[in-house]
Amino acid sequence: MVALSAATLKGDDIRNPAGDALGTLEEIIIDTDAGRVAYGVLAAGGFLGMGEKFFAIPWDLLTVDTDNHELVVDLDKEMLEEAPGFDKDNWPDTTDMSWVVDVYRYYGREPYWEVT
DSSP states (O other): OOOOHHHHTTTTTOTTTTTEEEEEEEEEEEEEETTTEEEEEEEEBTTTTTEEEEEEEEGEEEEEEETTEEEEEOOOOOHHHHHHHTTHHHSOOOHHHHHHHHHHHHHTOOOOGOOO
């Protein structure tokens, strides 16, 4: 087991297996009821924080590469560009489970709380 603090991952680059830079890890969202990481928030685009778009990525899609201090997600840029996103000043209501379900299903994942 490798245990890391969330603070050590925040700001790390996120790449796909082809090496394309997709963005950085802006935040890690915890489901406090389930005691699990719900999703990571990828920040993409923009310059100096202007024009950035945020994307919720189901945590089980992300792999932490401790050697390179980055995260890897098996997504291409086109899929990410079409993903449900939000801006830094308008975060989704994290109590709205329908939004979280839509995010998981966009990426072809069953929400972790529905998997038995």
